[in-house]
Amino acid sequence: MRTALLRSVDTALRRGSSSSHFLRRPFSSGSLPDRKVAILGAAGGIGQPLSLLLKLNPLVSSLSLYDIAGTPGVAADVSHINTRAEVAGYAGEDQLGKALEGSDVVIIPAGVPRKPGMTRDDLFNINAGIVKSLATAIAKYCPNALVNMISNPVNSTVPIAAEVFKKAGTYDEKKLFGVTTLDVLRAKTFYAAKAKVPVEEVNVPVVGGHAGITILPLFSQATPSNNSLSHEDIKALTKRTQDGGTEVVEAKAGKGSATLSMAYAGAIFAEACLKGLNGVPDIIECSFVQSNITELPFFASKVRLGKNGVEEVLGLGPLSDFEKQGLESLKSELKSSIEKGIKFASEN
């Protein structure tokens, strides 16, 4: 029973991403380099399942779980799982340095989630300060780590972190990522159901940013293609992907936003970063990064990951007229969210 369960989890996880290999058994960690991953906000709704998924990942040798409180319990719990990663829990600001020291990848799901009726930007006032203080500590204790920003509003928190790193003299644009993987998972899931194609084979790039209309799925590039989808179908799929976060917030009715699907998305993206660091070729994921593929200074698109983080920001590829229109419409909102983050970091 246990073996059958593990096998089906394994298959599901591996199918979720072409690059994912969680739980592949048997695995040998003998030839894998040591990699420390820190999760900031590890006791939260995303942090806990994300800690579990990373404990299951053989690429992780050291898992550092930090939060303002509650992390010793989470760490003790996941540490009993018989996988490679050594787990340590750190609680409170005086332990943040220790949690971060030596990290190769830092994942940040720290901050408040939405309630029904709120936009992601409504979280700015609380989360901007949290992200700023955590970025300040990263600049001090692990300036070379790849930073995976999950905390919302991602369109502003990534520019905030960039400004903090610039001020500290540690900014490397190749090492800062807004995690938009959940948008990609949603686009794949919704497309597969509508196009009636096997979900594990689907690929759909999602570009732009991570809020409302700034989330732009490129269904014209979806594979396997399905030419029988109408313009109305594509419009509906686009809207559902853009509103995916809100769909979960409303269903949870005041108990937060996506946590389980986000933990899975965060684990996929962190694994892609680790594979890139380890020199595995052709690791490509969408992410919100410093970019010059449009006139905006940060933009989500496909990026190739390598030993130093972003190896190449890939272009948008051919867009349908509907997508071209979506791209033009998202620019002003995305620009002002980016500027809001930069302004906050420079004034505070």
Ligand SMILES: NC(=O)c1ccc[n+]([C@@H]2O[C@H](COP(=O)([O-])OP(=O)(O)OC[C@H]3O[C@@H](n4cnc5c(N)ncnc54)[C@H](O)[C@@H]3O)[C@@H](O)[C@H]2O)c1
């Ligand atoms: N990028 C995405 O696609 C995506 C998806 C889902 C949620 N999110 C965002 O992720 C964030 C977290 O969501 P959640 O559901 O896990 O919330 P949560 O409230 O369940 O957990 C957040 C955790 O952050 C901790 N925290 C607060 N301040 C901290 C600090 N200074 N240092 C360390 N930890 C701190 C809290 O103690 C808590 O444990 C929210 O901002 C949410 O909007 C982003």
Ligand SMILES: O=C(O)C[C@H](O)C(=O)O
């Ligand atoms: O929607 C939210 O507030 C959380 C997250 O950004 C999501 O897309 O699920």
